[in-house]
Amino acid sequence: MKIDIMRLKENIVDNFQESYDPRDLDLDTSEVKYQDSINISTEVRKEMRVLFAKTHFSATVELICSRCLKQYRNVIDRDFDIKYPLDKSEQFVDITQDIRQEIILGYPVKFLCKPDCRGLCPRCGKDLNKGVCDCQMKSKLSE
Ligand SMILES: [Zn+2]
Numbered sequence: 652m653k654i655d656i657m658r659l660k661e662n663i664v665d666n667f668q669e670s671y672d673p674r675d676l677d678l679d680t681s682e683v684k685y686q687d688s689i690n691i692s693t694e695v696r697k698e699m700r701v702l703f704a705k706t707h708f709s710a711t712v713e714l715i716c717s718r719c720l721k722q723y724r725n726v727i728d729r730d731f732d733i734k735y736p737l738d739k740s741e742q743f744v745d746i747t748q749d750i751r752q753e754i755i756l757g758y759p760v761k762f763l764c765k766p767d768c769r770g771l772c773p774r775c776g777k778d779l780n781k782g783v784c785d786c787q788m789k790s791k792l793s794e
């Protein structure tokens with residue numbers, strides 16, 4: 652998203668919107684797969700020699716649960732503010748890379764299909780959300 656600094660009036664909010672192909676932004680990771688195009692809207696305001704950009708981002712993603720490895724769909728929704736000091740000679744500020752950074756930094760360390768996901772049995776690999784497996788029954792009996 653390129654902001655035309657010359658077009659901005661001092662202290663007046665201007666709205667920018669752009670739709671991105673997630674592949675162009677390189678947002679996919681091994682756990683996160685974007686489904687559709689991403690809409691990013693940014694409110695921009697220039698004050699003195701600083702540009703304030705308030706960005707809203709939301710997208711549907713296909714995720715892999717870190718515990719049970721099941722695929723599930725979710726919406727990633729984020730708001731963030733970025734500040735740019737402006738140089739007199741600059742006419743455009745491209746905020747795309749910073750938006751990308753913010754989105755990726757906002758990913759949780761672990762994605763869980765539900766907060767209390769029980770994960771897979773480390774022995775037999777059974778999805779423990781669907782019930783207890785034999786190895787767990789056995790270890791319970793031997794305790
Ligand atoms: Zn899970």
Ligand SMILES: [Zn+2]
Pocket residue numbers: 772773774775776777784785786787
């Ligand atoms: Zn098991």
